Amino acid sequence: xxxxxxxxxxxxxxxxxxxxxxxxxxxxxxxxxxxxxxxxxxxxxxxxxxxxxxxxxxxxxxxxxxxxxxxxxxxxxxxxxxxxxxxxxxxxxxxxxxxxxxxxxxxxxxxxxxxxxxxxxxxxxxxxxxxxxxxxxxxxxxxxxxxxxxxxxxxxxxxxxxxxxxxxxxxxxxxxxxxxxxxxxxxxxxxxxxxxxxxxxxxxxxxxxxxxxxxxxxxxxxxxxxxxxxxxxxxxxxxxxxxxxxxxxxxxxxxxxxxxxxxxxxxxxxxxxxxxxxxxxxxxxxxxxxxxxxxxxxxxxxxxxxxxxxxxxxxxxxxxxxxxxxxxxxxxxxxx
Amino acid sequence: xxxxxxxxxxxxxxxxxxxxxxxxxxxxxxxxxxxxxxxxxxxxxxxxxxxxxxxxxxxxxxxxxxxxxxxxxxxxxxxxxxxxxxxxxxxxxxxxxxxxxxxxxxxxxxxxxxxxxxxxxxxxxxxxxxxxxxxxxxxxxxxxxxxxxxxxxxxxxxxxxxxxxxxxxxxxxxxxxxxxxxxxxxxxxxxxxxxxxxxxxxxxxxxxxxxxxxxxxxxxxxxxxxxxxxxx
Numbered sequence: 105x106x107x108x109x110x111x112x113x114x115x116x117x118x119x120x121x122x123x124x125x126x127x128x129x130x131x132x133x134x135x136x137x138x139x140x141x142x143x144x145x146x147x148x149x150x151x152x153x154x155x156x157x158x159x160x161x162x163x164x165x166x167x168x169x170x171x172x173x174x175x176x177x178x179x180x181x182x183x184x185x186x187x188x189x190x191x192x193x194x195x196x197x198x199x200x201x202x203x204x205x206x207x208x209x210x211x212x213x214x215x216x217x218x219x220x221x222x223x224x225x226x227x228x229x230x231x232x233x234x235x236x237x238x239x240x241x242x243x244x245x246x247x248x249x250x251x252x253x254x255x256x257x258x259x260x261x262x263x264x265x266x267x268x269x270x271x272x273x274x275x276x277x278x279x280x281x282x283x284x285x286x287x288x289x290x291x292x293x294x295x296x297x298x299x300x301x302x303x304x305x306x307x308x309x310x311x312x313x314x315x316x317x318x319x320x321x322x323x324x325x326x327x328x329x330x331x332x333x334x335x336x337x338x339x340x341x342x343x344x345x346x347x348x349x350x351x352x353x354x355x356x357x358x359x360x361x362x363x364x365x366x367x368x369x370x371x372x373x374x375x376x377x378x379x380x381x382x383x384x385x386x387x388x389x390x391x392x393x394x395x396x397x398x399x400x401x402x403x404x405x406x407x408x409x410x411x412x413x414x415x416x417x418x419x420x421x422x423x424x425x426x427x428x429x430x431x432x433x434x435x436x437x438x439x440x
Numbered sequence: 441x442x443x444x445x446x447x448x449x450x451x452x453x454x455x456x457x458x459x460x461x462x463x464x465x466x467x468x469x470x471x472x473x474x475x476x477x478x479x480x481x482x483x484x485x486x487x488x489x490x491x492x493x494x495x496x497x498x499x500x501x502x503x504x505x506x507x508x509x510x511x512x513x514x515x516x517x518x519x520x521x522x523x524x525x526x527x528x529x530x531x532x533x534x535x536x537x538x539x540x541x542x543x544x545x546x547x548x549x550x551x552x553x554x555x556x557x558x559x560x561x562x563x564x565x566x567x568x569x570x571x572x573x574x575x576x577x578x579x580x581x582x583x584x585x586x587x588x589x590x591x592x593x594x595x596x597x598x599x600x601x602x603x604x605x606x607x608x609x610x611x612x613x614x615x616x617x618x619x620x621x622x623x624x625x626x627x628x629x630x631x632x633x634x635x636x637x638x639x640x641x642x643x644x645x646x647x648x649x650x651x652x653x654x655x656x657x658x659x660x661x662x663x664x665x666x667x668x669x670x671x672x
Contacts, residue, residue: 234633
């Protein structure tokens with residue numbers, strides 16, 4: 105979908121997907137440095153499952169499997185699943201997630217370009233709702249050696265003297281939510297100069313860097329991520345000014361959880377976002393607002409996946425109301 | 441006032457009720473109980489049979505009084521008749537199967553508002569003789585029961601790894617051992633999505649898609665012989 109004056113070279117789907125995969129690399133490298141080699145195993149499992157499901161569904165639908173599998177879109181979905189799921193989750197978690205993403209959310213809706221929902225986020229939401237315990241097993245640091253991690257993911261076997269409970273850790277979003285529910289205040293919970301750990305902040309910056317590179321290359325369009333981050337910042341800042349002990353600072357919201365990954369790699373999905381520039385602004389703003397609302401009052405650790413899915417649902421409606429009128433067309437009662 | 445049904449008519453009514461005009465998959469009527477109660481085979485089949493009983497009785501009753509019901513007030517009259525029958529079924533169930541009644545609860549009195557019952561009264565029973573109407577009501581109910589059984593089975597299987605759980609509510613404690621554990625109980629298997637409302641929507645959508653696919657198939661299978669010089 106290009107608009108005049110057609111100065112830029114149109115990019116192929118495969119080029120775009122490869123660029124996005126490359127932009128995920130700094131974040132993925134840092135993620136695996138922080139959480140261990142299990143991250144790569146999860147990416148590998150998720151991508152393999154996604155490609156297999158894609159090929160099987162394309163074959164069942166009588167479409168040229170080779171051409172569409174090689175366009176890289178399933179690979180990207182697999183990579184995003186591998187990166188968003190807990191690194192030490194059991195192997196079947198990402199595999200079942202990838203199945204839902206590709207078979208249900210993508211191919212049953214008509215394949216790339218026709219899917220209403222972002223496949224990776226459908227996988228996340230489905231598995232989050234179905235297996236809340238397994239989906240919140242985040243380990244704060246690499247407590248296991250690399251080999252033990254891979255073994256744990258594949259067989260659930262732990263070296264002697266370690267229990268699964270000892271490995272489990274809470275993410276900052278989780279810690280803040282439970283702390284607030286238990287009557288603690290943010291002044292205690294987020295003591296120190298930075299609201300999130302250095303690891304978290306670096307990871308957020310790595311996603312941000314990848315996103316900025318994509319934007320500079322012209323692969324992604326700026327409206328959705330910028331509107332999302334701006335809305336999240338404004339809402340968080342207003343609430344934080346109102347009551348700093350109950351509402352976390354904008355910096356916390358910008359660095360914690362999946363904010364940056366979601367803004368630059370999920371909200372920018374050209375298929376599930378509105379196609380007009382003004383529409384993408386509304387789309388991004390909606391994601392930002394919903395993320396803040398669900399994080400503040402919701403029941404799940406992170407909100408980006410649910411916020412994106414809810415706004416995916418609104419995208420056709422947004423498109424309908426932000427469509428530029430054809431030249432000379434008059435809308436009765438319209439704004440133009 | 442009643443003439444007996446010919447074999448052809450009966451076959452047509454049975455085919456419509458169970459497959460061609462299936463209440464759950466084609467008419468998409470009565471979706472509220474279909475989605476809410478289909479969390480297991482036993483729940484689904486129990487509610488389906490209760491609905492079939494009500495649709496059969498109400499269709500027969502309505503067909504038998506159809507000549508005396510003034511057209512202008514037919515809906516209130518139909519609803520009163522249906523409600524009386526549902527109350528009957530509800531009281532019987534409460535007396536005979538109190539545990540099952542506790543599970544199905546509100547959905548039994550709600551059979552009154554099930555669109556299928558009124559739809560069959562309006563569309564079929566009010567203009568057909570009693571035997572036809574009774575058969576149609578029962579078959580529509582059984583068609584719905586079939587959907588509820590398959591959907592309940594799918595959701596139970598994927599959600600908990602069992603089949604026929606809760607049978608003891610219907611057949612007494614001795615049936616507790618009949619529950620089939622396709623995944624060993626010790627594995628603590630649970631796939632919450634299938635048990636939650638979204639699972640009901642996804643499952644029903646897949647069933648509808650499956651029926652459409654099945655019906656589109658015969659048109660495809662006898663592939664026309666390729667013309668000469670043309671690619672197959």
